[in-house]
Amino acid sequence: MQVRVLYFGVLKDLFHAESEDLEMPVGSTVGSLLKSFQERAPERGGLWSSLAVAVNQEYAKKDCALREGDHVALLPPVSGGGGESQRQSQGSSRSSG
C-alpha cells in the first residue's frame, strides 16, 4: 500500500522534498514507518526520538495502523509564536559558520 509522507522544518531540508509517496507493507504502523526512517538516517538519532507524527492531521501514537492513501506528517518539535523559547540552549551544538 502507498502512503504519503509529509516533511516539515528540518526534515524538509534533510530530504530535499516536501513529501514523498512510500510503499509500505500492509499492516504497517506509525512505529514501523518511523523505524524505516531511523534506518535511513541513523546519524540523526536525536531527531527521530523528538518527532511527533500526525496521520491525516491528527496526532498519532506508534501503534496507529496505516491505511492506503494516508497522509503521514513527520513533525519536528514546533517553534511557532514569537518572543523567547522556553527551552534553553543546549550549548554549542550549532556550527558557527
Add this chain to the structure above:
Amino acid sequence: MQVAIYKTRIPAEEIVAAMKAGEDGAVVVFEGNVRNNTRGRRTLFLDYEAYEEMALAQMRGLVAEALEKFSVRDIALAHRLGRLEVGETSVLIVVASAHRAAAFEGCRWLIDTLKKTVPIWKKEHFEDGAVWADGEPFPAALTLGGTEASNA
C-alpha cells in the same frame, strides 16, 4: 471565536477593535514579535512555515478549549507565516472577558500551549547562516508513546 493564518501583516488594530463588547471588563492582547537577536546572535529575519490545515485545526481546538477552561467571552488567535522582519508580529492573541484574571490566564495558557502543540516552525536567518529554531518538546500526550524504544 476568530482564528486565522495570515501570509501578510496581521491587522492587529482591527482585530482588537472588533473583539470589544459592552460586557467585557477586560481585553488582554498578546503580540509575539520578532526579536533582533537569539542568545546574542543578531537576527536578520525569520521564515515561518506550517502544516497549514492541521495548524488551523489545532488553533481552533485550542481556542475552543480555552473558552471553556477559562470561561472568557471571546478569543481571537492569529498567526502569520512567511518571511518576517525584526519587530513584526508573528502571533496575536486577544482575550475578552468580564474579568481580567481569567483574560490574563487564558491568554498565557494559549501562547504557552500553542508554542508546544501547533505545527508551525521558524527558521532563523543570521548574518552567517540559518538554522531551524530549537522547538519546544512535545507534551507527552502528543508524543508517540508505545513500547518499541525506551527513550530514557
